[in-house]
Amino acid sequence: MTSDSHQDLADRTVLVTGATSGIGRDTARALARRGAHLVLACRSAERARSLADEIAALPGGGTAAHDVVDLADLDSVRAAAEQVVGRGEPVHVLVNNAGVAGIRGATAQGFELAFGVNHLGPFLFTTLVLDGLGELGPERVVTVASKAHVGAKRIDFDALHRPTPTRTGLVEYQVSKLCNVLFTRELARRKPAVEAYAVHPGMIASDIWRPIPWPIRPLAVRLMAPTEEGAAAVVHAVTAPTSELGGNGGYIDRTTPTGPGPAVTDDLAGELWRRSEAWVA
Numbered sequence: 001m002t003s004d005s006h007q008d009l010a011d012r013t014v015l016v017t018g019a020t021s022g023i024g025r026d027t028a029r030a031l032a033r034r035g036a037h038l039v040l041a042c043r044s045a046e047r048a049r050s051l052a053d054e055i056a057a058l059p060g061g062g063t064a065a066h067d068v069v070d071l072a073d074l075d076s077v078r079a080a081a082e083q084v085v086g087r088g089e090p091v092h093v094l095v096n097n098a099g100v101a102g103i104r105g106a107t108a109q110g111f112e113l114a115f116g117v118n119h120l121g122p123f124l125f126t127t128l129v130l131d132g133l134g135e136l137g138p139e140r141v142v143t144v145a146s147k148a149h150v151g152a153k154r155i156d157f158d159a160l161h162r163p164t165p166t167r168t169g170l171v172e173y174q175v176s177k178l179c180n181v182l183f184t185r186e187l188a189r190r191k192p193a194v195e196a197y198a199v200h201p202g203m204i205a206s207d208i209w210r211p212i213p214w215p216i217r218p219l220a221v222r223l224m225a226p227t228e229e230g231a232a233a234v235v236h237a238v239t240a241p242t243s244e245l246g247g248n249g250g251y252i253d254r255t256t257p258t259g260p261g262p263a264v265t266d267d268l269a270g271e272l273w274r275r276s277e278a279w280v281a
Contacts, residue, residue: 010035010061014238015084015091015129015138017069017122018098020047023144023201026231027097028055031238032062039091040066041080041125042098071098071121073108074280081125085132093238094129094138096122096180101173104164111279114169115160118176123183124280130191138194142237143184145198147253149177150261155268157275179272181251181260186269188249197245198260199237199252201230 014031018024019040028038032055042048048066055064069080084091099118107116130137152174164172184198233254237245246257
């Protein structure tokens with residue numbers, strides 16, 4: 001695929017979670033301009049329908065369908081995956097974009113909120129779609145991670161079963177982003193036919209930071225890049241040839257393959273996967 005062509009994705013279907021705002025929205029629009037068929041997996045059906053109509057009017061020939069999914073509820077995740085699989089149509093790329101930051105609470109099943117939305121929900125969704133679609137399933141999985149994962153030195157697995165303990169939720173966000181990178185590494189090991197990449201899109205002024213209290217949020221967002229720049233990094237991971245993305249299971253800083261933080265090890269990746277499998281069973 002060539003990134004310059006407006007029609008280079010005309011025969012490709014890309015499933016994007018959290019596509020109605022921020023990086024996800026700009027990613028979906030950019031892919032549609034290249035002719036892709038988008039499946040928008042979002043919490044709000046109304047906003048997803050609105051975006052699908054907007055995509056249909058864009059130049060480039062892109063189209064869009066939509067499904068409802070709440071990554072904070074594993075029952076909703078299962079229902080959304082069933083919809084995707086039940087259509088029996090190919091999905092060429094899955095973009096795990098949806099996420100939260102600076103927010104406190106617990107998921108419907110009692111997991112720490114950032115961990116549940118940023119890792120456990122996407123883990124279940126990805127594995128169900130891959131297993132359910134089989135040969136029609138994604139050949140590439142792009143997970144929007146963050147350089148913030150470097151700040152997490154370990155995973156306290158017991159803490160993941162409780163509501164967010166810190167005031168800002170940023171420590172938990174770091175752990176959840178570490179889980180994104182570990183998940184990507186283990187996905188590539190367990191399913192070598194699937195290309196898996198974790199992408200740091202840059203420090204982006206997206207809606208994900210909305211829950212951070214005043215006056216911290218406006219000061220922080222002022223120093224961040226616009227969502228279009230973050231989307232460009234994700235689009236690169238979706239469209240670039242394998243030779244430009246580094247080894248399978250790797251971590252990409254915007255468009256540059258690079259080494260992840262020191263906590264990213266094969267042993268921890270395997271342990272996280274095994275625990276995640278048990279928690280979603």
